[in-house]
Each structure stands twice: as C-alpha cells, then as structure tokens.
Amino acid sequence: MSDVLVQVENLSRYYQSHCAISHLSFSLKAGEVLGFLGPNGAGKSTTMQVISGNLAPSEGEVSIAGHDILEAPRAAKQQLGYLPEHPPVYRDASVDEYLKYCARLHRIPRNQVAAAVDRVKQQCGLEDAGTRLIGNLSKGYQQRVGIAQAIIHNPPVIILDEPTVGLDPIQNREIRSLIRSLGDQHSVILSTHILSEVQATCDRVQIIRAGEIIYHSSTKALNQGHESSFKVALRKPVNPEELLSLDGIDHAEALDAGRFRVFFAPDANPDALVEAAVQQEWGLYELIPEQQSLEDLFIELTHSEESAAK
Amino acid sequence: MIWVIARREFGAMFLSPLAWVILAVIQTILGYMFLTNLDNFFVLQPQLIQLENSPGVTDLVITPLMQVAAIILLMVMPLLTMRSIAEEKRNRSLSLLMSSPLSMTEIVLGKFLGMMLFVIVLVSMLMLMPLSLYLGTSPDSGKLLSIYIGMLLLLGSFTAIGLYLSSLTENQTIAAISTFGVLLMLWIIDWVSASLSNGHTVLSYLSILQHHQSMLEGVFDTSDIAYYLLLIFGFLVLTIRQLDRERLL
Known part of the structure; x- marks a missing residue:
C-alpha cells in the first residue's frame, strides 16, 4: 500500500x-x-x-x-x-x-x-x-x-x-x-x-x-528559495552604483529619496552593506528584510498570464 | 441506509406545519362527507331492505367517500412531494447525500419510503372512519382491505410521479404545478374514450383513477396492481437516472 x-x-x-x-x-x-x-x-x-x-x-x-x-x-x-x-x-x-x-x-x-x-x-x-x-x-x-x-x-x-x-x-x-x-x-x-x-x-x-x-x-x-531583498533607507544620498559594487548584491533600485530596494543573491547576507554604510557614514537607519510573499507570487503569476493572453 | 434517509424525510415533514395542516384539513373535510353519506344511507335504508341483493353500507358510504378522497389527494399530494428533492437542490444540501457513501438508488428509495410512511399515516387515519362502522354494523372486511391497499397504491404512484418532477427543478412551485398537471392528465385521459371506438381500451388502461375504481368496488385485479407497481417503479428509475445525469451536466 x-x-x-x-x-x-x-x-x-x-x-x-x-x-x-x-x-x-x-x-x-x-x-x-x-x-x-x-x-x-x-x-x-x-x-x-x-x-x-x-x-x-x-x-x-x-x-x-x-x-x-x-x-x-x-x-x-x-x-x-x-x-x-x-x-x-x-x-x-x-x-x-x-x-x-x-x-x-x-x-x-x-x-x-x-x-x-x-x-x-x-x-x-x-x-x-x-x-x-x-x-x-x-x-x-x-x-x-x-x-x-x-x-x-x-x-x-x-x-x-x-x-x-x-x-x-x-x-x-x-x-x-x-x-x-x-x-x-x-x-x-x-x-x-x-x-x-x-x-x-x-x-x-x-x-x-x-x-x-x-x-x-x-x-x-x-x-526560502527566492532571492531575498531588503528595503534600505539612508540619510545621505548615495548613488545606486555604489551599492552595486558591494559584495553579494545583485541589483538595486532607487525608491524615493534615500530609499533603495536591494536584491541579494540567494543565501547572501547583508554584512557588506552594513559595513560599507558604517565606514562611509551613509546614515543607515532602516534595513527591512522583504520576503516574497505568496501574495506577490499570486498576483505576479495570475497577472502575467493575463497580459500574456492579451 | 435507506431507512436512515426515510426516517429523516418523514421527520422533516412534521417539522413544518404543512404536514399537520394537510392531515387536519383532509380529515375534517372527509369526516364531514362521511357523516353526510351515513345520513343519506339511513334515509335510504328502509327502501334498500326491500331490494334483493341490495348494496351494503360499504358500497354506499365508504366507496363514494374514498372516490372523493382520491380526487382531493390528487390535488394535495403535489404539495407534499414538491419539496423532496427541489428543496435540497435549492438549499444545496443535496451534496451531503451525494458525497456520503450511498448509491443514487438508496437516496431515491429513502426519499420515496419516507413519503410513503406519511401516506400510510394519512390513509390509516382515513380508514378509521370505515372502521368505526364496526361499532354498529358489519362492513365487508375484504372490501375494506381492498380499499386500503388501493389507496396506498394510488398514493404511492402519486408520490413517485411527484418525486420525479421534484428532481427536475430547483423550484418547489414548479414541481407542485407540474405534478398536479401530470396527475390530472392521467385522471382525465379516458374521458375522451366515450367518443372513440378504437384506442378506447388503451386510454382507459392509462387512466389512474379507472384502476382505483375497481379496487374501491372490491375487485382485486392483478392488472390493476401491475399498473400501479409499474408506474411507481418507472418513475423511481427515472428519478435515479435524472440525479445521475445531473452529475454529468
């Protein structure tokens, strides 16, 4: 059986x-x-x-x-x-x-x-x-x-x-x-x-x-399996390219003033980012891990299919 | 399993006032008719005694009473059968039975049997009137038995037809009206036969009350019994098939 x-x-x-x-x-x-x-x-x-x-x-x-x-x-x-x-x-x-x-x-x-x-x-x-x-x-x-x-x-x-x-x-x-x-x-x-x-x-x-x-x-x-992203807020204006040069960061996108969404490779952790922020005095005051929730996935999947169908 | 459904069906009828009202109304009206017939019989009695082979109290009181009862019940039975399946469809409670380990045949037989229990109660209460005649005279017991069985078979076929039409729709009113229509049609179908020479026998064989009439007169004919049993069996099979078919739609 x-x-x-x-x-x-x-x-x-x-x-x-x-x-x-x-x-x-x-x-x-x-x-x-x-x-x-x-x-x-x-x-x-x-x-x-x-x-x-x-x-x-x-x-x-x-x-x-x-x-x-x-x-x-x-x-x-x-x-x-x-x-x-x-x-x-x-x-x-x-x-x-x-x-x-x-x-x-x-x-x-x-x-x-x-x-x-x-x-x-x-x-x-x-x-x-x-x-x-x-x-x-x-x-x-x-x-x-x-x-x-x-x-x-x-x-x-x-x-x-x-x-x-x-x-x-x-x-x-x-x-x-x-x-x-x-x-x-x-x-x-x-x-x-x-x-x-x-x-x-x-x-x-x-x-x-x-x-x-x-x-x-x-x-x-x-x-687990998805690449992890963090929401980062910095007091000092920073160029996104500077973030990209850091270890383990896949890409970064600017949100509003001083905020970025930073994507890490799977299983990487944000040590490098924090270190850099401290050394260069970026004024890091927010570091929020973002999990890809089922909701995002759901909307992404059902939505992309819809637009593909059009 | 059939019995479990039948008991629930029977009990559910008495949860609404409908069954009580039907029993009360029928019993009152027929009780009044019974007394009227009995009165008429007392008036006729002196003349009857002089006749040879005169009709007895059963023929003059009970047979006409049951004829009227059959016609009243033809109008009332659709009200009882209309809810059996249509209501469950409307309330979506049919899926309880559908997802239970039951065959469609068990479900339909359970429903039919539940309503037949009510019919037995109804007819037994009507039979109390003829039985009360035993207090003062001796009615024809064989005839009374034939009348009782005849009523059960007649109402059984009403029930089977009503059950089938109830399985066709979600709307109880439509189930009731169409059942009434079919029963009425089966009753009047032989009225035309008087003016027809051929086809006469077929039409009068189809008539639902024609068969009942002979049983009321005490004639216990196998062809009448076969007619009712075929009718009941046929409509139960149709109901089972209808419910099976709905799963495919």
Whole structure:
C-alpha cells in the first residue's frame, strides 16, 4: 500500500462547451495539507466537486485511497469528508439531530454515534450550540457545522472548499489550528482566497488559473528559495552604483529619496552593506528584510498570464 | 441506509406545519362527507331492505367517500412531494447525500419510503372512519382491505410521479404545478374514450383513477396492481437516472 491517498490524473471537466478544468494531475500523500489557490472562476470548486463525487469528470481519473470514484464510489466516498462552498445543512434541524444524521449516513455504528457527535462538536467549538436550530445560527456557526459534518466519520481525506468564509478573526484562527491538527493524521485539500491562510496552514500550494495548474510548490520552499531583498533607507544620498559594487548584491533600485530596494543573491547576507554604510557614514537607519510573499507570487503569476493572453 | 434517509424525510415533514395542516384539513373535510353519506344511507335504508341483493353500507358510504378522497389527494399530494428533492437542490444540501457513501438508488428509495410512511399515516387515519362502522354494523372486511391497499397504491404512484418532477427543478412551485398537471392528465385521459371506438381500451388502461375504481368496488385485479407497481417503479428509475445525469451536466 502506497501512502498516496488522493490521485488525480489528467482530469478535465466541461460544462457544455465551456472548459472548467483541463488536464489536472496531482496527488496527495497521507498527512499533507494541500492549498488550492486561484482567482474566482479558476475551477477550484469544480475540481473539489469532482474529487468528492458530486460531479462526474468529463475525462481523467480520480482515486481516493486506491478506490476509483466512478468505479467504486461507495468505498471511495467512505474515505472522504467534504465541505462544499455552501455548507449542506438542514435549516430545520438542530445541530445535534443534523450531526447524528450525518454520522448515520456515513455508516457509523449506532452505538458510536453519540461519541462521534460529541467529539466533532468539541473539535469545532459547537458544545453550546447542540440544541439550536441550524437555520438560526450565524454564518460562522453554520460553517463550523459544515466542517463538523465533514470530519464526523474521521475520514483519511478531507476536502474543504473555502472553510473560513464568514468567520470572525478568532474563529478563523481556531479553524486554522483545527485544520493544522487535522493535517497530522488526515490529508486535507483546502481551497481559499486568503493567501496568508495557505502560508499558515498548508504544506503545499497549487495555484490554478483558467483550469490549469500554473504553480506548484511546497510552502517551505516558497518561504526560502527566492532571492531575498531588503528595503534600505539612508540619510545621505548615495548613488545606486555604489551599492552595486558591494559584495553579494545583485541589483538595486532607487525608491524615493534615500530609499533603495536591494536584491541579494540567494543565501547572501547583508554584512557588506552594513559595513560599507558604517565606514562611509551613509546614515543607515532602516534595513527591512522583504520576503516574497505568496501574495506577490499570486498576483505576479495570475497577472502575467493575463497580459500574456492579451 | 435507506431507512436512515426515510426516517429523516418523514421527520422533516412534521417539522413544518404543512404536514399537520394537510392531515387536519383532509380529515375534517372527509369526516364531514362521511357523516353526510351515513345520513343519506339511513334515509335510504328502509327502501334498500326491500331490494334483493341490495348494496351494503360499504358500497354506499365508504366507496363514494374514498372516490372523493382520491380526487382531493390528487390535488394535495403535489404539495407534499414538491419539496423532496427541489428543496435540497435549492438549499444545496443535496451534496451531503451525494458525497456520503450511498448509491443514487438508496437516496431515491429513502426519499420515496419516507413519503410513503406519511401516506400510510394519512390513509390509516382515513380508514378509521370505515372502521368505526364496526361499532354498529358489519362492513365487508375484504372490501375494506381492498380499499386500503388501493389507496396506498394510488398514493404511492402519486408520490413517485411527484418525486420525479421534484428532481427536475430547483423550484418547489414548479414541481407542485407540474405534478398536479401530470396527475390530472392521467385522471382525465379516458374521458375522451366515450367518443372513440378504437384506442378506447388503451386510454382507459392509462387512466389512474379507472384502476382505483375497481379496487374501491372490491375487485382485486392483478392488472390493476401491475399498473400501479409499474408506474411507481418507472418513475423511481427515472428519478435515479435524472440525479445521475445531473452529475454529468
């Protein structure tokens, strides 16, 4: 048994003639959290609906823990918890009734249902909401009920479509830490618009645009591998060429008066710059490391593709 | 699994006032009709005694009562079935069932069975009226059984048709109106047969109340049973196929 839990191969999906996703391939190992990023309409939700068996793929294959979603849907879905974009809750049921029903639907034996319901209520912070009607709950609480529903049968694979929409910042942090802790034992696929969320919770990130994966990397590599840049502010006017002559500096660009953005080669450090500044009395008063954030990358990637398309 | 869905479906009906109101209205109206029929029967009784082979209390009170019940329910059943799938589509809660380890057949059968539980409650409450006749007289038990089974089959086919039309749309009103249209069409389809010489038998075979009529009279014909079972089976298969097809669109 390999530990690849989700295998997506050459997946395409058309709505009539409109192509929502084309030839996606990726895989997910046990214990990984994969972040799915993309602008609106990029095909994130479609991909998740196909993986969860809510939509049939036009082409390609999806297998969950070795079970093909089309050939053995029941075995595949048993390994799967899915939170769609809109939480699939019954507004006329109470939280307890609803979660019990979900537990039974996922074939949890009758005598373990109560324990499972208690566990997810505790995990999702729903202890106080048990007897309330779902229709009367706030959006954030409904979202939590949706997450609770997806993890009630302890599935190895969890698919969450924008799980933190509508949550306040504190709930948001709780849900993120919940997702992180789920990621220890489960494989999680997560889609979101919020880029910092991906950096905070995911092991790997995929940026998808117009139905194609345009970027794929681990978040760790994302935080390291790029050339580092510093924002430098000097009291004394200095010519950018003087900076360039220093050790380890690739190039420098002047921003406003006395400020520069200085790019270093990967893994170089700004010793030389500081030394030079002290010796020549440039009056260094600001030295801020700039990390290339996911946001920059996201905008750069989606934007450059757009202009390339024009 | 089918049972889990059926229980949820049955319970959900009673969470809204709709099911209670329907039960109350039908019971009141038919209770009144039952008493009226019974009154008429008392008036006729002295003349009936003189007849040979005279019709009994079942034929004169219960059969006409159930004829009216069938027509009222033809109008009411669309209101019960309209929400079954259309509402879940509108609320996007269908994906809960779709991503659970269930086959489409289990989902559809669960929904159907849930509504049939309600139908059983409804018909059983109606049957209390004929059963009350046992207090004063002896109705024809065989006929009553035939009436009971006939009502269940009739309402079962109403339910299956309603379920299918509910799976076609997100809009409950459209589901209700189209179900009502189809049921009405199946009822009146043989009205034209009086003026037609050929095609008569086909049209009257298709008529949904024609088959019901003979069961109300106590005639337990396999072709009637087959008609209803085929209708139920056919529309359930159509519903399953419709839901499967939607995943491809």
